Amino acid sequence: MITMRLTSKHTAAILAFWLTICFSPKGSAQEFSIGVFWPPVWEHTNDQQYQWIKEAHIDFIENVKNAKMFTESHNKKMLDLAHKYGFKVSVADPRIYGTDEEIKAAVQAYKNHPALEGYYIKDEPDSTEFDWAATIYQKLIDLDHDRVPHVNLFPNFVIPSYETNHVERWVQKVGPQHLKYLTFDQYPFMVNGYIRPTYFENLEIVRRVGLKYSVKTSAYLQSVGIIDAYRRPSASELRYNIFTALAYGIKRPVWFTYWTPTDAGKEIFADAIIDPHGRKTDLYVPFSALNRHVKAIGQVLYNLDATEVYHSGEEQPLGTQALPQNYWIKPTSRTDNMIITHFNKGKSGSYVFIVNKSLTVTKSFTFHVDKRYKHITHYEVDSGVIAIRKEPIDSDFSDTFLPGEGRLYYFN
Numbered sequence: 001m002i003t004m005r006l007t008s009k010h011t012a013a014i015l016a017f018w019l020t021i022c023f024s025p026k027g028s029a030q031e032f033s034i035g036v037f038w039p040p041v042w043e044h045t046n047d048q049q050y051q052w053i054k055e056a057h058i059d060f061i062e063n064v065k066n067a068k069m070f071t072e073s074h075n076k077k078m079l080d081l082a083h084k085y086g087f088k089v090s091v092a093d094p095r096i097y098g099t100d101e102e103i104k105a106a107v108q109a110y111k112n113h114p115a116l117e118g119y120y121i122k123d124e125p126d127s128t129e130f131d132w133a134a135t136i137y138q139k140l141i142d143l144d145h146d147r148v149p150h151v152n153l154f155p156n157f158v159i160p161s162y163e164t165n166h167v168e169r170w171v172q173k174v175g176p177q178h179l180k181y182l183t184f185d186q187y188p189f190m191v192n193g194y195i196r197p198t199y200f201e202n203l204e205i206v207r208r209v210g211l212k213y214s215v216k217t218s219a220y221l222q223s224v225g226i227i228d229a230y231r232r233p234s235a236s237e238l239r240y241n242i243f244t245a246l247a248y249g250i251k252r253p254v255w256f257t258y259w260t261p262t263d264a265g266k267e268i269f270a271d272a273i274i275d276p277h278g279r280k281t282d283l284y285v286p287f288s289a290l291n292r293h294v295k296a297i298g299q300v301l302y303n304l305d306a307t308e309v310y311h312s313g314e315e316q317p318l319g320t321q322a323l324p325q326n327y328w329i330k331p332t333s334r335t336d337n338m339i340i341t342h343f344n345k346g347k348s349g350s351y352v353f354i355v356n357k358s359l360t361v362t363k364s365f366t367f368h369v370d371k372r373y374k375h376i377t378h379y380e381v382d383s384g385v386i387a388i389r390k391e392p393i394d395s396d397f398s399d400t401f402l403p404g405e406g407r408l409y410y411f412n
Contacts, residue, residue, distance in 0.1 A: 032251055032298030033059035034291050035090075035117075036258035036273075037220065042068045044259075044278040045077060047084075053258070054085040056273070056284065057291035057384075060117040062150060062254065063092040070094060072109050079115045088117035090150055096121060096136060103136070107143040118148030124185070125151060127159070127166060134173035141178045148180045152220065155186035156202045163205045168212075176213035181252050182206060185220035188241060189233050200311070201319025203248035207306055210249065218252035219245050223287065224260065225270035232270040235286035236359055240404025242294055243355045247341045247406060249306030251298070255287075292384040297408055300379060300386070304343035304351055313337030313357065328370040329411070332396065336365050339406075349412035356401035366398040369411065377410040 039061040040049040053061065063069055063078060075091040082089045095106035096119055110116045119140050125133045133151050140149045153170060156162035171179060184206055188199040203219070210217040221241045225232030233241065245253055260272040271281045310323035314335050323330060323340055329352055331338065337358060343351035350373070356363045369376070376393040379386050399407060 032295065032302040034295060034298075035060045035062055035252065035254040037062045037254055038064060038257035038259045038261055038272075039078070039089075040259050040274065040278065042074065045069075045074075045081065047081065049274070049278060050081040050085045052274070052280065052284070053082075054087060056258075056288040057295060058087055058258075059295075060088040060090060061258070062090040062117075063120060065092050065120060065123075072106075075110065076113070079110065079113045083113070083115035088115050090118040090120055090148065091116065092120035096140070100139065103139050104143060107140065111144050111147075116147060118150055118180075119144075120150045123150075123152045124154050126154070127169065130170060130173045134170070137174050138178055141180075151183065153182075153184040155184060155198065156205060157186075157196075157198045162202075163209065167205060167209045171209060171213050171215060176215050179213075179215050181218040182210050182213075182215045183218040183220075183252075183254075185256065187220070187222035187230050187256070189222055189225075189231050189237055191225075191227075191229055191231050193231070195317075197318050200244070200248075200317040203245065203250075204309065204319050204321075207248045207309065211305060211307070216251045217249055218254065219250045220254050220256045221245060223255040223283065224257045224272035227268040227270065229267070233283075234359075235283065235290075236403040238283070238287060238290055238404075239402065240355075240357070240359055242290065243404055243406030244339060244357075246294070246298065246301060247306070247339045247353050247355050248309055249301075249341075249343075251302055253294075293381050296381045296384055296386045297379065297406070300408060301343060301351075301353070306341050306353075307344040308342040310340050311338070311357075312340060315357070328373075329367055332366045332368055336363070338363075338365065338401075349410055352409045352411065353406055354399075354401070354409070355406040356404060358403050360403050362400060362402050364398060364400045366396055368396050369393055371395060373411040375412055377412075379408040379410070 036058050070092055075093060078089045091110055093106045095102040121136050122133045137149045137151060159166040171182060186199060186202045188195045190196055206217050222233055223238060242253055257272045259274050260276045261269050262276045273281060273283050273287050275281050311320045312323040312331055315337055316322055339355040341353040343353060375390055376397055377388060377390040379388060401407060
């Protein structure tokens with residue numbers, strides 16, 4: 001293999017990419033960013049914990065509607081600590097649910113803080129709450145257009161006629177011109193050892209609706225177990241969760257949870273990234289390394305649309321599309337289990353993102369590429385930085401993927 005000089009078109013694209021990274025506000029609504037839900041509890045809202053969040057390569061944390069962390073003083077301490085360590089906070093404030101004057105007062109209290117990411121409204125509203133939540137959302141956008149109001153939708157196994165009656169209905173209520181992100185949650189790693197059957201179907205529905213209305217999408221990822229419901233994920237499963245989300249065009253992944261909840265009603269949580277006593281668990285190091293790696297890829301994917309998503313191999317999950325027999329890129333072995341996503345932006349070439357669907361095995365795959373493509377560009381990440389390697393391609397190429405890993409290529 002040889003390294004070739006990039007074309008002027010590639011040079012301009014790469015320059016724009018690096019300018020975005022260097023000069024965009026950290027974790028802003030206009031760039032790829034990784035968040036966490038359930039931040040350190042109030043007793044552990046301190047320098048040590050916020051330094052660890054920074055070192056885990058997190059861009060924002062979402063405060064939750066919790067009586068112990070639900071006042072202006074609580075939010076401002078979180079904002080100040082986040083600013084000190086270079087990330088952002090989505091605040092939760094009861095005035096958001098009040099009169100127009102109370103909403104305005106809440107926004108004015110935080111709007112000028114450099115660490116403000118957005119405002120919590122509602123997690124998993126049912127359809128009867130859409131009018132109320134959408135009204136608050138629109139008021140917040142009017143008062144602070146640059147921040148992200150937080151509303152997260154139920155997954156599809158909860159709601160009948162999910163795509164039209166829930167997802168599209170929410171987009172229409174808020175207005176696609178106002179909606180910063182179309183956000184949902186669904187956690188794949190079931191306690192019985194299986195992947196939730198509707199996992200990919202839900203990603204596919206949200207992808208379709210996002211493309212239909214030109215709205216970027218966001219998803220919650222599983223970084224914790226819940227007794228009798230979800231198993232605690234392994235490091236490889238964390239990788240699988242985030243890369244499969246990227247393959248479906250998710251631009252704003254949020255990990256659930258970062259801190260291990262202890263006051264979540266009837267649900268009993270296994271240890272997350274940080275345990276209930278404020279100690280790092282065995283997942284912290286791989287979690288941090290994964291976020292660092294993914295952010296580099298995410299910056300490239302952020303302004304690309306996942307126009308075609310296909311599954312290849314012996315498994316055909318519910319609600320997914322099989323890779324066409326004569327597709328322009330395909331594995332030489334049709335039994336190889338993978339996702340192949342075509343990201344499209346303009347007509348200059350084709351971006352392809354490929355994910356190894358094995359949760360446990362590193363795989364070497366070989367691909368056949370249509371002869372109209374003469375070059376392949378590999379986007380390889382080393383220590384959080386992308387190295388771009390372009391070379392001629394003569395029909396076939398091979399690469400190796402860790403369990404759950406995704407790799408990005410550009411063909412022209």
